[in-house]
Amino acid sequence: MSSYSNPEVLVDIAWAKAHLNQPNTRFVEIDVDTASYESGHIPGAVAFNWRTQLQNQVSRDIISREAFEKLLGGAGIGNDDTVVLYGDNNNWFAAYGFWLFKLYGHKKVHLLNGGRVKWLNEQDAPLTKDVPSVAPGKYTVTGYHSELRALLPEVLQASAGRDRNLVDVRSPDEFSGKIIAPPNLPETAQRAGHIPNAKSIPWSTAVSADGTFKSADDLNKIYVQEKGVDPSKASIAYCRIGERSSHTWFVLKYLLGISDVKNYDGSWTEYGNLIGAPIDNPSGGSSGTK
């Protein structure tokens, strides 16, 4: 049985329990449903709001280097701190946070395997509503790792050139063009379907019933053997707004060890709104509403 290529990126519940209230270990909760934190969280954890704190509020972009420094400094997180990210929905936005931390060069960042639900359902894992008081400090971004992020021109090249693995992690109905987005979500697009030459591998195929990641062998079997991701090629993952794709980006890059993996955070809400972009829509609908 093989192990993950970079097992150190994950911490488990036992590790987290043993590292509560340690001065240089900081827990950060990032949820899809931003009300989850207030109902109870890991003692000492702070919350980042993906809508208001991780994205530029004017242009569509990730937060700037300065805003990232301000966010982490304000939360009392230092450059050398060990940061453990966790959240709801199997760590969707915690994985997005992980990607952002890596993009801005933070060295010691981990995901709590199984996320919020796993912690909640552990018998002796404590939960609190107390918001920790933190002493703001100074955080300095040391680099920007553009090699982790795919922008539109590269995605168009990957689609046309077929020289990279293009992985669509959305649900089968989104991929086929039957729907544009899951119900009740405000972020959507004008057109349905998928980027030509993308493989459909829904993000959820990477997780077990208890919310933790599947074994290295299982992941290799699913992504490489069954779905045809070629580990010798560069890869780009995309979804709707870039959070589910962060989850798959994490799997491909750190658990399977593919060296060149990028997250296309523009994802379908950028691509599906472009004038003239090539789209495959097997369901045949022009707007996904039929």
Place this chain on the structure above:
Amino acid sequence: MEVMDHQIRVYEDIFEMLPSEENPTPMVRIRKLNPAADFKLYAKLEWYNPFGSVKDRAAWNMLRHMEDKGQLGPGHNAVEATSGNTGLSLAALASARGYKLRAIVPGRIPGEKKTLLKIAGADLEVLNDDVCPAPGLGDGSINRAKSHAKASPGEYAMPNQYENEANVQAHFTTTGPEIWRQTQGKITHFFAALGTCGTVTGVGRFLKAKDPAIQVIAIVPTEGHDVPGLRNVSQLHVSKLFDSSVVDEIMEIDYKLAYQRALELSRKEGLLAGPSAGLIFEGAREVAAKTKKGLGVMIFPDNIFKYLSNMRKHHPELETEGFGFFPTT
């Protein structure tokens, strides 16, 4: 008046009205819509419970057990994930007992139910848990309720209708004995839907103990259903109360028929039954048509009044906007 008299039906408080073998909810025979003359089909009308649904039974039993343990009482409130009916029962009962319910509800439930919960005194927390169902996510509402109970143990305790044996026990001690007595032990088939699975497990255990030949049939809606309170096969893992040893068959029924049969029950039988009753009826109808002979009892969990928006969605002809003549067929 010191002693309860279920003939006169005058009670000292609402709790005395809760159902029991001596005070059963009524059973009414299906006449026009029954496909087999020799298969008697009875609907047990659970909306005759004090707060309008089968959930009164489990709610009352769970609260009593938790009060006895000192977990609930003034200042010690309940928190529960509920699609409406359990919440309404818990909220009304808790209010009458002097404490509160914090009800965690999925956003997709009908507005009527949310308002009812607030009228009954519940604090309401509405979630949007419709995002991309997947393994491991659990149920957003249940986990939110667990979160409050775990993070604020002095303030909240969670009945947890999906795991609490008192839910099953309520049906073992009331619904089961009621049906046995009402049918004079002649029941051959029992039909219920699956939500928490408390009804089917509790009644199933009671009836199987009386007569193992009684067929216990669970009715579930097809995938993608919108029947509030019910779970299909892929959603069943949420409940810890399902006991497959007392269930003879799980029938999957097209969920759209829930709304079709509910309308027919209203118009042909005078039974203003809700969609889950409609789904159960369709399952029972199919069994009756095939089996030809027997005595079946169906749980009709609640009536139609809370589902007007669902009904309009499935039967656009029920819309009454504007002016004019509105034929019913």
